[in-house]
Amino acid sequence: MDMASTFIKPMHPEGRKFVAIFAVIALILFVIWEPLGWLGVLMTVWCYYFFRDPERVTPDRTDLVISPADGVISLIEPAVPPAELGMADTPLTRVSVFMNVFNCHVNRAPVGGTVQAIAYRPGKFFNASLDKASVDNERNSVRITMADGRDIAVVQIAGLVARRIVCFTKPNEVLAPGERFGLIRFGSRLDVYLPEGVEPMVAIGQTMVAGETVIADLKA
Incomplete structure (x- = not known):
């Protein structure tokens, strides 16, 4: 290099x-x-x-959950996935990655699988680092079904400065782990809802690299 x-x-x-x-x-x-x-x-x-879009080296294990965004882990807590995705209303572990205006904002698929649903919902523009941003802010939710039948939800959330969520993928499209699927302009957040029983391997305050940093091991 x-x-x-x-x-x-x-x-x-x-x-x-x-x-x-x-x-x-x-x-x-x-x-x-x-x-x-x-x-x-x-x-x-x-x-x-x-708007930089550097190449990333994604781990080649299909049983890992990879960070969908550059940024810092701001929240780890149980939460029900967005209702518009049609998933069960059982609380799952939600890992939130907050992106500031200096982070790369290209979003990547946390796992490989088939896009079962995409749901956009307009909303407010609170600071994306706040807990209520997951509920109140503008968001775009993507439900990905993996080869073993389990689902993962990844949610793009607009922030205080962000005013435009872009999603490149479509329903029934097959995504590879780390594949680009969207982008949010000027400061925002990504939430990942892990499958039931899967524990995160990250901590609040930890720095994430989209497409590279491992959030969880689905086999652990």
Whole structure:
């Protein structure tokens, strides 16, 4: 790996129009006052960095649950999966990964399996690190059925700054572990509902890397 690839990462296509907008604003600011123009350049670089989409090396074991997002574990608690997914109302262990505005926001499948349901629900925009964000905030829920018949729910939750949830996958599509399935713009959170009886292998405050960090072992 050379020095350039260490600092310059590929950008997700979703970010191209935003970087273009920031760049145009930077040019206008240069015309108004040069110091403002350089501030615009910095914001343009940040926007590019926000939409970066680096390659990840996902563990090749199919019995692992992988983090769907970069960020920090903010909550681990029992909770009922979103009702719109049609899962049982039995509380499951919910692991929440909070993403700040400096994290990579491309979301990846926590397990391999078939997408059984996708359900979008509009809502509010509380700080995504708060517990009530899972219930009150705008969200997009995905139910994935694994080869052994068990289900995992992964929920994209908009945050205080985020105003757009993007989901790339569709019902009946087969996802591989670590495969890109969505993106949330500008600060947000991902919730993973583990199958009944599965315990997490992570702790609150732990840093996650999407597509790489193991959240749980389905065989443990």
